[in-house]
Amino acid sequence: RFLDQKGAVIPPTNGPDVGELRAEEEARLALHGLPREHQIGYLRHHAGQTRETIAEVIVTPIVSTETHEAIAALAIGFKPVAPAGQRGEPGIRSGIWLEGRLHLPSLAPESESLLGAQVAGALATPGSVDRGILVRVDGVAHRLFYQRLNPDSLFPAAYEVGIYPLTALLASQRQLRWSILGAGALMLLGGLGASHVFSRRLSVPVQKLAVDSEQNRVRRARAEAALELSNEGLQRAVRFSADASHQLKTPVTVLRAGLEELLAREQLGPDVRDELAELVHQSYRLTSVIDDLLLLSRADAGRLQINLAPVDLARLIEAGVDDLGTIPDALGIAIETDFPTPLRIDGDNRYSAIIVQNLLENARKYNQPRGRIAITARERDTQVFLTIGNTGRPIPESDHEHIFERFHRGSVGENVPGHGLGLNLARELARLHGGDLRLVRSEGNWTEFEARFRTAPPAAADPRSA
Structure with missing residues (x-):
């Protein structure tokens, strides 16, 4: 999150x-x-x-x-977190004390609740963490230890709680006591030796718990380091994209101004004038790419502000279709539309228009001679679905999972001008609107994309629609 x-x-x-x-x-x-x-x-x-x-x-x-x-x-x-009692270690059982409650699944709920009350008392007693406290669980004596898991954290304090049964130790002590009384000095020496052996054996689970705690600490440190590296990489990528776009925008503007000034001269020949006009056109395309990169960098950095308001999607589609009609096109593409008017969505007018324009431009670029573009839009429940399909070569199935990646150019677009930013930008903007963009199908001679928007709430409807 x-x-x-x-x-x-x-x-x-x-x-x-x-x-x-x-x-x-x-x-x-x-x-x-x-x-x-x-x-x-x-x-x-x-x-x-x-x-x-x-x-x-x-x-x-x-x-x-x-x-x-x-x-x-x-x-x-x-x-x-898997407490020690669930990992198969003999004797020691551990859990987590969090927000006034003990989580120790290896105990019955009643025993867990009673032990939680004793832990609460121990936490309120200074110094008990150093020596542990003696508790009874299901009628059996245990030694309870605990330690803070997240010191100095802004989150609620959490403690790892461990209980160690003393049954075996107490039984060994009773056996040793009778042996010492019955056998005298010789048995006393043997009892001391046996006590030492038993102590070493009983300390193995405690040592294993210490090793597990250290391993958990190392894994946590590695996860934090990996997270920090990932964050630094994201920051570097966002910074590079924004800096590069800013640095390129001014020289491109100056270059276009110089080209337009040359184009205004009357003594130019037709060939030179055509070449200069093409260079001016290419400078506008480069400016469009730079604007897209700036928009994506702001989205990556979380600084893109979406001002949601009722937007007439039908009007945006009509404007996009009109723009396509002004582009010189030798393909002879027929455009079919089917959507109600008005069709209101909850969106940002500028960024919603970019989504529609990018999808229409994509359908035009990858079309075929005398092909067609079909545009449909429908409102279902609380969402509006915009579908744009076009004739042309299908997208290979191997490219389906990559078409929304930034700068991706599939085999279908090898001879089509573009930079691989349109679909990526459209999907990012759709998701910022609370919707999404997906490839519905691409097979035979037909490719179809679907953009999803949220319906404008009735309370926020435009009063001019009344």
């Missing part, structure tokens, strides 16, 4: 892909403000099981390269 600047959880648009959480579980991930350092927490998680589990959560801040301030945070949950 991502946290916004106030520490609140940003609901994901692809919940099944990133892990389902209940509303109350997702609320526990929220913090009072963004942290400056990594935070470790623990979350009670049901995930459909009969009894709840405890998942470990690591939150790392995402820092702006411009202001050096935290602008968001990324929370990653790991597999549920």
Whole structure:
């Protein structure tokens, strides 16, 4: 999950892909403000099981390269913590104390509740963590130890709680006592030796628990390092894209102005004038690519502002079709439309228009001579579905999973001008609108894409439509 600047959880648009959480579980991930350092927490998680589990959560801040301030945070949950009593170690059983409750599945619910009350008393007693406390579980004496798992964390305090049964130790002590009384000095020496052996044997589970704790610490450190490297890589990529686009925009503008000034001269021959006109056209195409890169870099950095309001999708489609009609085209493409008017969606007028324009341009570029483009739009429930299909060579099945990747140019587009940004940008903008963009099918002589938008809420409807 991502946290916004106030520490609140940003609901994901692809919940099944990133892990389902209940509303109350997702609320526990929220913090009072963004942290400056990594935070470790623990979350009670049901995930459909009969009894709840405890998942470990690591939150790392995402820092702006411009202001050096935290602008968001990324929370990653790991597999549920498996207490020692569930991993097969003899004797020792361990669990997690979190938010006033003990999670120790190897105990019966009644025993777990009673032990939780004793843990609460131990936590309120200074110094008990150093020597442990004596408790009774199901009528059997145990030694209880605990330690803080997330010191100095903004999340609620979590403690690892371990209980060690003393039955075998007490039985050994009673046996040794009778042996010493019955056998005298010789048996006393033998008893001391046996006591030493037993002590070594009984310490093995404790040593194994210490080794497991160290291994868990190492794995957690590796996960934090990998997370930090991933965050740094993302920041570098976003910074490079934004910087490169800014640096290119000014010289391209200057270049186009110089070309237009040359084109205005009257003494130019027809061939030279045509070449200059083509160069001016190419400069506009390059500016369009730079604008797309700037838009994508802002989206990657989470700085793209979407101002949602009622937008007439039918009007955007009509404007896009009119724009296609002004482009000189020797293909003779027929355009078929089928959609109601008005057709209102909840979106940003500028970015919704970019989605429609990119899909229409894609359908035109990859069409065939005397082909056709079919545009349909329908409202179903609380969503609006826009479908744009075109004739032409189908997209190879091996390219289906890559067509939305940035700068991807499949085999169908080898001789078609473009830079591989249109579909990627359209899908990113659709998802920012709470919708999506997908390839419906591409077979035979037909390719079809579907964009999904949210219907404009009735309360926010445009008064001019009354």
